[in-house]
Amino acid sequence: MSKSLLIISRQAPWSGPGAREALDIALAGGAFDLPIGLLFLDDGVFQLANAQQPASLQQKDLGANLQALPLFGVEALYASARSLGERGLGDAELILAVQRLDDDALTRLLDRYDQVITL
Known part of the structure; x- marks a missing residue:
């Protein structure tokens, strides 16, 4: 049985290789x-x-790679509601539908996955 993996992507797309690496792993x-x-x-x-x-x-x-995630079976897409709000990003500004999670929901999310990678 495969272990579940949560990838946490914390870097802006232009700040280094972390964003692309997280996407490649996913x-x-x-x-x-x-x-x-x-x-x-x-x-x-x-x-x-x-x-x-x-x-x-x-x-x-x-x-384009982000929009391909569902085609590769990666449909569990989440974003921190706080992070989105602090950066002024609403649903109209997003290229991909994600589930917004508050801080308590983020904690519960981490508990649901067997392994977590942060980039």
């Missing part, structure tokens, strides 16, 4: 039918913002 795990959840926390919620212009920072757009 896509790879999904391709192998592992039970995976992806949580966007802190500046990681900026990955969900639409209308990004990564080319101006000489970065690649993560948007």
Whole structure:
């Protein structure tokens, strides 16, 4: 039986390789039918913002890969409600539907997964 894995992505898409690495792990795990959840926390919620212009920072757009997550079986997508609110991101500004979780729900989420990786 596969162990469940929660990936916590805390980095903005332009602040280093962490955002892309979290996404790569999620896509790879999904391709192998592992039970995976992806949580966007802190500046990681900026990955969900639409209308990004990564080319101006000489970065690649993560948007297409994020939208492919459900195709790879990664459908458990979460974001910290506090992180979204602090950064002024509402549903209209997001490129991907995620379940917003308050702090108590985040704690319960961590308890549901066998393994947790933070990037």
